Amino acid sequence: MYLKSMELHGFKSFANKIVLDFHNGITGIVGPNGSGKSNVADAVRWVLGEQSARSLRGAAMTDVIFSGTENRKPLSYAYVSITLDNSDHVLPVEYNEVTIARRVYRSGESEYLMNGVQCRLKDVNELFYDTGIGKEGYSIIGQGQIERILSGKPEERRELFDEAVGIVKYKKRKAAAIKKLHEEEDDLERIRDILGELERQVGPLEKQAETAREFLKKRDALKRLDVNMYLLDMSRLEEENTENEKKYRIAKDQLTAVYAQNETIKKQFAALEEKIKQADGVIEQLRNEMSETDLKKEKLEGQIRLLEEQIRFADESEHSLAQRKQNLEDVKAEHEKQKLDYEKKKQEVEGQLRAIREQLVEAKKSYGQVEETIAGANATIEKDNRLLHQLLNEKADLKSGQQRNKTLREQTTIRRSQLTQRILSRKTREEELARTFETAHEQYLEITEKVKNLKASLEEMQQKDFEWRSKRQEAKDQLSGIREELTKKRARLDSLKNIAERYEGYGHAIRKVMEQKDEIHGIHGVVADLIHVEKRYEVAIETALGGNIQNIVTEDEACAKELIRFLKKGRHGRATFLPLTAVKKREEFPHPKALKEPGIIGLADELVSHDKIYDGILSSLLGRVIVADTIDHALALAKNYHYTLHIVTLEGEYLRPGGGLTGGSFKNNSNLLGRGRELDVLKEEIAQLEEQQEECKKRLDEVETARTLLAEDKKEVEHSLSEARLEENTAGLTLRRSKEQVEESKKAFGSLEEESHNIEAQLREIDEGEKKATEDLSQLDEKEKQLNQEIADNQRILAEISDVVNQNRENVSKIQVQEASIEASVKNVEENLERIVLEIAKDQENIASLDQENLDNQKGSDEKKAQIQEIKKTIEAAGKNHDELKTSYQKALEQKEEWNTSHKGFFDQKEKIAADITGLEKEIYRLESLREKNESSSTGLNSYMWEQYELTLHAAKELRDESLSDASALRKEIKELKNSIRMMGDVNVHAVEEYAEVSQRYTFLKTQHDDLMDTKEKLITVIEELDTGMREQFTAGFADIQREFDAVFKQLFGGGHGKLELMEGEDLLESGIRIIAQPPGKRLQNMMQLSGGEKSLTAIALLFAIQNLKPSPFCLLDEIEAALDDSNVDRFAGYLHKLTKNTQFIVITHRRGTMNSADRLYGITMQEKGISTLVSVNLIEDKLDA
Known part of the structure; x- marks a missing residue:
């Protein structure tokens, strides 16, 4: 393979x-x-x-x-x-x-x-x-298996060796045989238990079978009597039901009519409530519109105040502009005055220049006449004079320039002083404007934050108002629901009280006796009123009590006798009395183990709460009745105790001794046990609803108060918000104006600084020109001195020519110097005059700019005044609208008040109709209770017939015996026969069949017991044989593996020894296996002490040894x-x-x-x-x- x-x-x-x-x-x-x-x-x-x-x-x-x-x-x-x-x-x-x-x-x-x-x-x-x-x-060997061989416990290696020596299948067979043996032993134990139980049952069942035959005969006789009594009772109940049904239909028709009337009132009531709700909406809308109108008026008035503030600011600006204009006009006047002075000085200097030039003409004329005479002699002097004249002109020009510079310096110094003053003033003004801007900015931020907070508060209040409106509506709806529920609960409580007081649902005799409770001492009450049962046990307990639930508990026999005389005297019927002095507590329940069976809740009397003095009564009535949770558990218990127990279930099934079983559709219409509980629940619910009603009213009042307070706070916040918004607008305007002034001031300051820089540059230029002129004059003075010296030398030469010539020459030179000096003065005056004209033009331009700004401010003020008039008209219109809204608001309030009055009238009508409905419902309930009582009686009779005899009414009629028509005689015979049956005690009606069945089953199980004993002996033999065979096979196989392992170990390691040992003191078939290795040159040692490679090779040697002895068809190595x-890999491959x-x-x-x-x-x-x-x-x- x-x-x-x-x-x-x-x-x-x-x-x-x-x-x-x-x-x-x-x-x-x-x-x-x-x-x-x-x-x-x-x-x-x-x-x-x-x-x-x-x-x-x-x-x-x-x-x-x-x-x-x-x-x-x-x-x-x-x-x-x-x-x-x-x-x-x-x-x-x-x-x-x-x-x-x-x-x-x-x-x-x-x-x-x-x-x-x-x-x-x-x-x-x-x-x-x-x-x-x-x-x-x-x-299949992988690294995991190698690791398990290397590191695992000796016991864990066992599986590998079992497979190698071929005993795995025998171990599996042994395990299966042991399992089978355990199963056989378990079966034997169970059969022995069952046989023991059956042996105990056979004797008693034989006696029970004889009693059962007699019991069945009497039960058949009782059936005949019961059926005829049942037919008589059903006929009587049918007549009563016919009469009650007529009364019921009349009351039902009346109730339908009242219900219809109630629905009409409800619709009218709902329509009126809708009108009131709409009126609330209109009132709320008008109130909001009035509030919006007031807010609009306040906003417009705020705009007026803002515009008036702007007009006032414009007036203040006009005053400031006038002051600035006056300052500029003063400066212009000063410049005009300077212009006049310069023009006057110009005329004077020009006159001097004309006179000097006339003198120069005359002097030159005289000098020319003399010059012609001495031309030859003065040739040399003429050259020096020309040079001297040129030098003097240059010197005059320099002096004239020095004079101009001096004048310009004085004027520039004055301008610099004025400009410095203006710069200081502007800087102070700029600092004031900056502080004003900062203050305005802080105020604006503060007011903006205030507006933001007020808006948030207003939104929060609006949200709260919405929540309060929702809570108010919720409280109103809840109050309406509580009132409606309270009316229903009170009506139901009154109805139940009337039913309880009249003992409806009880027999006529019971009601008559309970009417005497205050007259005759010693009446404790009916059983149903003296006990309290949890709701989940009501059906079971009422089923267990059956008719006993209407039994009357009395103080003693004397009281019971007196009540019996009362019933006889008035011919009120019959009742069962339970005197406390006569009814004793039953003996302990004889089958306590039954209470521990699955699904068993307990004895019925233990599930009932009552006064201790009624222990004997409840023990007598319920002390032997077991309560089970389901019918399956009840049936199992009944069967285990041979149908000798009284058992009821939570759903009302009843298992009686003898095997009778009552069940099916159970309607607890009378609900006598639940009536008291329902009364208590209703009282508690009504108290809770009344408390909820008061809490709801209180909550509604709190909501209304909270809304009123909120509305006042809201109005206050809205007013504050309006004022804050006005302040915000004013602050914003102030902030913008302040910012503009700061920017204008910075711009003007920049212009002033630029002008200051220009003046300083001009002064530096003047200083440099004056310095250069001084240096040039010094040089010219030196040249003049030289020329004068040359001329003096020449003049000494020409002294002899003529004093006239000298005089004329000096006069011409003098006049020429004066001419040059005067010409320089004229030029200086013209330049100053030109500068002053420019200053005047600039002053005029600044004055025109201020006039235009003043004109713009006046125009803006006029426009704002016109806006104020328009806003006042709007405010007047808003006031008229507010008056109209107020009138509509008053009308809406009056209409709502009128509808509220009608609303109260509807409440009176609703209460009257509710009273009528309650009365009719009580009558209907009374008739329904009578019908339910009769139906309950009919159901009880039908159930009794079915439970006892499995007969329907139709089937019972077929068994009618016309000779049995006297109800009184029938009851007497039935009572005597029942007493006879009761005297027999608990009878196992199935004893005959059970006896036969138990005998047959005993024989069958005895045969099975013998067969199992044989099988057990055979299995023990098989296990012993398997153990012997496996021991022999494992011993031989293990010895072979030991020898082969040592041989393979030597081949793979090139020497050394490998050894396998069984763990001492353990079973040969379960013992662990220890691996010991001795590689070449090392001592014999435990495998765990080897190196990693040595351990792997040792494990491989073991696997190869097994393969040598018992080769597997294929082997997968991972x-x-x-x-x-x-080197070891090569050895491994070679051996492979x-x-x-x-x-x-x-x-x-x-x-x-x-x-x-x-x-x-x-x-x-x-x-x-x-x-x-x-x-x-x-x-x-x-x-x-x-």
Whole structure:
């Protein structure tokens, strides 16, 4: 036998279907880490029945299904199959090929298949017993198994050796035999218990059967009498029902009419409430509109105040502009004065220049006459004079320039002083404006925050007002609902009180006796009134009491006798009395174990609350009645106690002694037990509703008060918000104006600074010109001195010519100097005059600008005054609108008050109709109670007939005996016969059948007991034989493995010793196995003391030894040589080849030595991320060669 092929689809990383074909020898499966090659080993282990998801490296078994990748969807199932060649029929099946398959779905469902036919895991396990193949065998060895051999406890290695020596199947058989033996012993124990119980039942049942026959005869006689009494009672009840039904229909018609009237009133009431609600809406709307009108007026008045403030500010600006204009006019006047002075000075200098020029003409004329005379003599002097004249002109020009510079410097200094004063003034003004702006900005932010807070407060108040309105409506609705519910509850309470006071639902005699309660001493009351029962037990207790619920408890027999005389005297009928002095407590319940049976709640008298003095009464009535939760538990208990118990269920089924069973549709119409409880509940509910009503009224008052206070606060906040918004507008305007002034001041300050810089530059230029003129004058003075010296020299030469010539020459020179000086003065005056004219023009331009600004302010003031008039008209119109709204508001209030008056009238009508409805409902309830009472009586009679005899009314009529028409005589006979039956006590009516059944069952179980004893003896023999065979087989097999292990160890290690030992003091078939190794050159030591490689090689030696002794058809090794070095890998591969004679090997590896020893290679790789694929052998070989 060998492994032919393997198919995987959807298992772990094998998303695509792949098939691996295997041959004899060694097949290697290689691939990089993470490629999925170890998933092949997991697949073989899984298909052979591995049940541990953790062993398969998962958390759940569905984890083996391909879970998808980024590009591939997950699959819905995983499938693996292996095909084995079984031509040598190693496997105990007739097929030459065996295919084992396993499939698991994402739902968790899985299946095993053998040659395509579904099978069990057990079938797969049994197929491979003692072949070495299987999840617990040694045909699949991975690193986990090696680790378990190396590190596991000696007991955990046992499974490997059991499989190797071939005793696994015997152990399984022994386990199955032991399990079967335990089951047989359990069955024997149960049968012995049952036989003992049956032996105790046979004797008493024989006696009970005789009593049962007599009882059945008397019961048949009682049936005949009961049926005829039943027919007489049903006839009487039918007559009473006919009369009551007529009265009921009349009351019902009257109630329908009153209901119709009530509906009409309700609709009118609802319509009126809708009108009131609409009126509230109109009033609220008018109030809001009035509030909006007031707010609008306040806003407009605020706008007026704002405009007036702006006009006042414009007036103040006009005054400031006038002051600035006056200052400019003063400056202009000063400039005009300077202009006049310069013009006057210009005329004077020009006159001097004309006079000097006339003198110069005369002097030149005289000098020319003399010059002509002495021309020749003065040729040399003339040259020097020309030079001197030129020098003097230059000097005059320089002096004239110095004078101009001096004048300009004085004027510029004056301008600088004025400009400095203006700069200081402007800087002070700018600081004041900055402080004003900062203050205005802070005020604006403060007011803005105030407006924001007021808005938030107003929105919060509006939200609160909405919430309060919702709460008010909610409280009104709740109050209306409470009042309606209270009316219903009170009506129901009154009705129940009347019913309780009149003892409706009780018999006529009972009512007559209870009417005498205050007259005759000693009446305690009816049983129903003296006990209290939880609601869930009411049906059961009322069923258990039956007619006894109307029994009357008295102080003693004397009181009971007096009441009986009263009933006889008035011919009021009959009643049952329970004197406290006569009725005694029953003996303890004789079957206490029955109370511990499943589903049994307890004895009925223990589930009832009552005064201690009534213990005897309740014990007598309920002390022997058991309460069960369901009919199934009741039937089981009754059967166990041979139908000798009284049992009731929570749903009202009644099981009587003898086997009678009452059940079906049970209607507890009289509800005598629940009546008192309902009264208490109603009183409590009414008290709660009244308390809720007061709380609701209080809450409504609180809501109204809160709304009033909120409205006042809201109005206050709205007024504050209006004022704050006005302040915000004013502050905003002030802030903007202040900002504009700061910007204008900064702009003017910049202009002043620029002008100051220009003046300083001009002064520096004047200083530099004056310095240069001084230097030039000094040079000219030096040249003049030289020329004068030359002229003096020449003049000494010409002194002899003529004093006149000298005089004329000096006079001309003097006049020329004066002319040059005067010309310079004229030029200086003209320049100053030109500058003053420019200053005057600039002053005029500034004055015109101020006039235009003043004109704009006046125009703006006029426009704002016009706006104020328009706003006042709007305020006047708003006032008129407010008056109209106020008038509409008063009318709406008056209309609402009128509707509220009508609303109160409706309440009176509703109360009267409610009283009529209550009266009629009480009458209808009384008639319904009578009908229900009769129906209850009829039902009780019908139930009695069915429970006792399984007869319907129609069937009972067929049994009528006309001779039995005297009801009184019938009752007497029935009573006597019942007493006779009662004297017989509890009778097991099924005793005859039970006796026969128990006898038959006893014989059958005795036979079974003997058969089980035989089977037990046989199983013990089988287990002993298996133990003997397994011990012998294990002893021989273990010795063989020891010898083979030592031999293989020496071959793999190249010497040394390997030894196996059984744990001492333990059972041979369960003892653990210790591995001891002695590698070459080392002492014999425990395996745990070896190195990692030595331990791995030791474990491999053990596995190879087992394979030598008992080869498995195929063996899959999953990287078990990973811890070995290269030399040991070569030894491992070489020995592996020796084993291929008897075993086929599939080796998953990444070691080159192992790969080289393989006869065939499969490569597993991930060409697509997350998906393992099979690649060609040549490709793998190419990779290995590389």
